[in-house]
Amino acid sequence: MIILFVFSTLNWFFEIYKWKKLVAITQKISLKESSIQCLASLATSLITPNRIGEYGAKAMFFKKSLRKKIVGFNIIGNFYQLITTLLFGITGFTYFVFTHKVNLNFKSIFTIIILSFIFFGCVYLALYRFKKGKEYVTKITTFINTISFSVNLKTFCFAIFRYLFFSHQFYFLLTLFSVEINYLDAVSAIASVYLITSIVPMLSLLDIVLKSTVAVWVFSFFSVPAIIILTVVSLLWFFNFAIPSLIGSYFVITFKPKLST
Numbered sequence: 001m002i003i004l005f006v007f008s009t010l011n012w013f014f015e016i017y018k019w020k021k022l023v024a025i026t027q028k029i030s031l032k033e034s035s036i037q038c039l040a041s042l043a044t045s046l047i048t049p050n051r052i053g054e055y056g057a058k059a060m061f062f063k064k065s066l067r068k069k070i071v072g073f074n075i076i077g078n079f080y081q082l083i084t085t086l087l088f089g090i091t092g093f094t095y096f097v098f099t100h101k102v103n104l105n106f107k108s109i110f111t112i113i114i115l116s117f118i119f120f121g122c123v124y125l126a127l128y129r130f131k132k133g134k135e136y137v138t139k140i141t142t143f144i145n146t147i148s149f150s151v152n153l154k155t156f157c158f159a160i161f162r163y164l165f166f167s168h169q170f171y172f173l174l175t176l177f178s179v180e181i182n183y184l185d186a187v188s189a190i191a192s193v194y195l196i197t198s199i200v201p202m203l204s205l206l207d208i209v210l211k212s213t214v215a216v217w218v219f220s221f222f223s224v225p226a227i228i229i230l231t232v233v234s235l236l237w238f239f240n241f242a243i244p245s246l247i248g249s250y251f252v253i254t255f256k257p258k259l260s261t
Helices: 002-023 031-045 053-059 064-099 106-129 131-145 149-176 183-198 204-222 226-253
Strands: none
Touching: 002 031, 002 064, 002 149, 002 226, 031 053, 031 226, 053 064, 064 131, 064 149, 064 183, 149 183, 149 226, 183 204, 204 226
16 A cells, blocks of 8 residues: 555656746746646546546636746646657557457558548638638747746656656555566556557546456456456545545635636
């Protein structure tokens, strides 16, 4: 229990520190303030798909004139976390699929990827074509350029550290339940679970249901009993989401929004 708590604390420490460093570009905040903002936004985002409510929740802690920038910083922070999940996930999933000969329709997957690129390309061109859209793209580009390379690098590193801690917390629980699986197979399977669950829209409150379903399927290739996987996922959810959300709920109740411009 102590080791699990340490893993969860380090997981959230890097998220809190990552947010502190990003916000410092506009306004310096203490580690305590960053903790309150991260945990409160977690609590308020649980009833929204893919924690989208987090963006508005964090912005409310700042003056009205800074809120657009704060939303932008949150997008940057989550973008690096997503990129980290994709990098580890695609690598792990590729190893998992080819090692265990998972039957997938690669033609359909390739088609979806191509269509996605075409869709986002059309959206970008449509925005750039119209005057307001062009101004919007210019503002986004200007905002991105205000974030230095060192801050981007630190944010990416914090995202990687966070990923390593919560993924190895999963691995630790597997060893705790005496699951016979080698390290490479375990980390590839864990990466596959996080990859699949990160791209499926789902209410954060129901994230445990999605992760449990995917994890049971992935680890069935290693003949791991479903009850063990369900227990592992439940413990991860309890330590990384339930406890921080309960703490964050207190900050939500005592929250006083910044009304000044």
